[in-house]
Amino acid sequence: MKLATLKDGSRDGQLLVVSRDLGTAHFATGIAQRLQQALDDWNFIAPQLQDLYDALNHGRARHPFPFDPAQCMAPLPRTGQRIEGAAYPNHLQLVQPALADAPGPLLRQRASDDLRGPRDDVQVADEAWGIDFGGELVAIVADVPLGATPEQGLDAVRLLMLANDTTLRQWAAPPAAQAWGAVASQPHTAFSPVAVTPDELGDAWQDGRVHLTLQTSWNGRKVGMADAGADMRWGLGELIAHAARTRRLRAGTLVGTGPVSNAGVEANGRREWPKGYASVAEKLAMEALQDGAAQTDYLRFGDTVRIDMRGRDGQPLFGAIEQKIVQFGA
Amino acid sequence: MKLATLKDGSRDGQLLVVSRDLGTAHFATGIAQRLQQALDDWNFIAPQLQDLYDALNHGRARHPFPFDPAQCMAPLPRTGQRIEGAAYPNHLQLVQPALADAPGPLLRQRASDDLRGPRDDVQVADEAWGIDFGGELVAIVADVPLGATPEQGLDAVRLLMLANDTTLRQWAAPPAAQAWGAVASQPHTAFSPVAVTPDELGDAWQDGRVHLTLQTSWNGRKVGMADAGADMRWGLGELIAHAARTRRLRAGTLVGTGPVSNAGVEANGRREWPKGYASVAEKLAMEALQDGAAQTDYLRFGDTVRIDMRGRDGQPLFGAIEQKIVQFGA
Numbered sequence: 001m002k003l004a005t006l007k008d009g010s011r012d013g014q015l016l017v018v019s020r021d022l023g024t025a026h027f028a029t030g031i032a033q034r035l036q037q038a039l040d041d042w043n044f045i046a047p048q049l050q051d052l053y054d055a056l057n058h059g060r061a062r063h064p065f066p067f068d069p070a071q072c073m074a075p076l077p078r079t080g081q082r083i084e085g086a087a088y089p090n091h092l093q094l095v096q097p098a099l100a101d102a103p104g105p106l107l108r109q110r111a112s113d114d115l116r117g118p119r120d121d122v123q124v125a126d127e128a129w130g131i132d133f134g135g136e137l138v139a140i141v142a143d144v145p146l147g148a149t150p151e152q153g154l155d156a157v158r159l160l161m162l163a164n165d166t167t168l169r170q171w172a173a174p175p176a177a178q179a180w181g182a183v184a185s186q187p188h189t190a191f192s193p194v195a196v197t198p199d200e201l202g203d204a205w206q207d208g209r210v211h212l213t214l215q216t217s218w219n220g221r222k223v224g225m226a227d228a229g230a231d232m233r234w235g236l237g238e239l240i241a242h243a244a245r246t247r248r249l250r251a252g253t254l255v256g257t258g259p260v261s262n263a264g265v266e267a268n269g270r271r272e273w274p275k276g277y278a279s280v281a282e283k284l285a286m287e288a289l290q291d292g293a294a295q296t297d298y299l300r301f302g303d304t305v306r307i308d309m310r311g312r313d314g315q316p317l318f319g320a321i322e323q324k325i326v327q328f329g330a
Numbered sequence: 331m332k333l334a335t336l337k338d339g340s341r342d343g344q345l346l347v348v349s350r351d352l353g354t355a356h357f358a359t360g361i362a363q364r365l366q367q368a369l370d371d372w373n374f375i376a377p378q379l380q381d382l383y384d385a386l387n388h389g390r391a392r393h394p395f396p397f398d399p400a401q402c403m404a405p406l407p408r409t410g411q412r413i414e415g416a417a418y419p420n421h422l423q424l425v426q427p428a429l430a431d432a433p434g435p436l437l438r439q440r441a442s443d444d445l446r447g448p449r450d451d452v453q454v455a456d457e458a459w460g461i462d463f464g465g466e467l468v469a470i471v472a473d474v475p476l477g478a479t480p481e482q483g484l485d486a487v488r489l490l491m492l493a494n495d496t497t498l499r500q501w502a503a504p505p506a507a508q509a510w511g512a513v514a515s516q517p518h519t520a521f522s523p524v525a526v527t528p529d530e531l532g533d534a535w536q537d538g539r540v541h542l543t544l545q546t547s548w549n550g551r552k553v554g555m556a557d558a559g560a561d562m563r564w565g566l567g568e569l570i571a572h573a574a575r576t577r578r579l580r581a582g583t584l585v586g587t588g589p590v591s592n593a594g595v596e597a598n599g600r601r602e603w604p605k606g607y608a609s610v611a612e613k614l615a616m617e618a619l620q621d622g623a624a625q626t627d628y629l630r631f632g633d634t635v636r637i638d639m640r641g642r643d644g645q646p647l648f649g650a651i652e653q654k655i656v657q658f659g660a
Contacts (some may be wrong), residue, residue, distance in 0.1 A: 040341055146453070
């Protein structure tokens with residue numbers, strides 16, 4: 001099933017069930033007001049949401065209305081924990097080569113007080129901070145016990161979303177990164193209009209990996225057509241088990257894959273990345289490797305970013321993230 | 331006023347108003363069920379809680395009952411964000427000297443999905459992981475805008491708590507720290523029975539600092555009597571402004587001071603720390619500096635830790651954290 005959260009002026013919004021084709025929505029009122037309530041008591045609430053989803057898809061729901069991604073908050077607007085993984089070695093090899101050879105997936109604790117909707121502007125105070133995008137997949141998980149296995153981790157995946165994780169590259173580099181950790185460098189993450197249960201992916205969901213194409217557009221130009229399955233070294237089950245190595249995780253925890261990024265190939269005597277890039281920092285690294293110098297600038301105020309992933313049938317899956325970079329306070 | 335959260339089997343518990351002497355409590359039902367509700371709408375809800383607090387202190391509340399810290403969850407059992415500062419340079423100088431000379435306060439993003447109660451056991455899978463305690467102060471803040479000043483940061487402090495931040499030293503050192511960040515090394519933080527508004531501290535609250543003694547006991551022996559005001563290089567206003575340098579913080583965000591730690595003094599030709607230590611890692615560093623070798627072991631299963639802070643009049647303020655280290659799954 002597919003779930004979304006409608007902006008209603010509150011901090012948690014109103015839970016919606018959304019039809020498979022993202023055409024119509026229905027309030028989940030009477031089942032659960034907020035997505036966190038459903039996550040807290042999933043085995044009891046999810047079947048009721050599924051029934052409503054089935055009714056909506058078959059035109060039998062009582063009060064459907066047109067679904068508008070522009071009215072969406074993040075499916076889960078705030079939650080207790082967010083862990084960001086780095087499951088695609090190619091991204092680290094390009095952007096943080098010193099960390100690329102770690103024997104396990106890198107994990108970082110991140111903020112989850114202010115998760116943004118798919119059409120929310122990215123507000124940044126200073127264009128010179130090196131504004132970058134980053135398309136990835138994020139799982140919302142159930143309770144996970146301390147010491148969980150990768151199989152238990154995979155079983156705990158309740159919902160999947162797309163995310164655009166804005167990074168301020170000047171704050172991600174030393175000395176700022178040493179002082180602030182990720183507090184300053186990752187101020188804003190937006191999520192797809194809907195969160196979907198893994199069964200919506202069909203055969204494209206294998207071993208904790210989504211074997212579909214993540215499309216990234218920058219100012220309307222397609223810059224990335226990344227295969228999210230092929231070069232994902234650790235599946236979500238492994239990431240979740242890794243996160244629970246010394247402690248339990250509570251329901252609603254977000255576990256992200258890091259930017260979806262495919263390995264380069266040797267062609268015409270030089271290394272190329274035919275599937276494009278998932279962040280401008282990758283593009284800069286590619287240019288430096290290919291030509292000795294980076295050419296591209298980071299994002300400017302007014303720039304737009306679009307991140308989407310469709311099913312193998314070309315149909316909408318999560319809905320698209322479409323954001324504009326704007327100056328804070330302007 | 332003083333607020334607590336009663337264990338009721340739910341994930342957020344029941345909000346209580348607690349009398350100044352921590353003798354009696356009263357359900358806040360009818361005002362707010364959960365502390366996060368009060369934080370979301372503080373200007374409306376806090377005056378009602380204050381009225382109940384006043385009535386409770388004057389014996390005029392309708393249904394008071396004895397307050398039992400053993401029945402408490404953390405005052406805020408889960409929230410959207412937790413930022414851990416390092417406001418006491420002495421701790422870094424001893425434990426992470428490479429980071430001690432930073433021009434501003436170090437900040438790190440931390441988990442906030444599973445904040446523990448004052449009497450909850452610390453469950454650890456392996457005694458060899460280097461189990462350590464760490465007494466500190468933690469503020470619960472209101473909404474803070476991007477680019478807030480230290481004055482705005484200070485104004486945003488809604489409530490203060492004590493915390494015991496358990497660290498697994500083996501996971502806090504390379505290479506684990508590089509791979510996991512703080513995800514694995516800081517599995518468990520317990521909070522004082524009550525959270526208090528800053529006015530409860532009277533003159534001891536100055537410039538975002540609490541000028542009172544943080545008492546740490548290990549297996550019943552007092553090992554730290556730290557002055558929480560004297561050597562706090564950055565006040566909570568500065569920590570909060572620093573955290574909001576590139577983004578806003580949402581109501582309920584926790585901002586911690588890091589372990590409360592006083593500078594050493596030269597005495598009898600060697601450096602001494604007459605106020606003791608806030609964590610075993612500090613003690614090991616002191617021993618290495620004094621005698622060339624660390625003598626003390628980290629905590630063992632069955633050990634107890636007690637962290638408390640009283641008012642200048644000797645009366646209870648936050649209530650004490652009292653925890654036992656136990657083996658997970660045993």
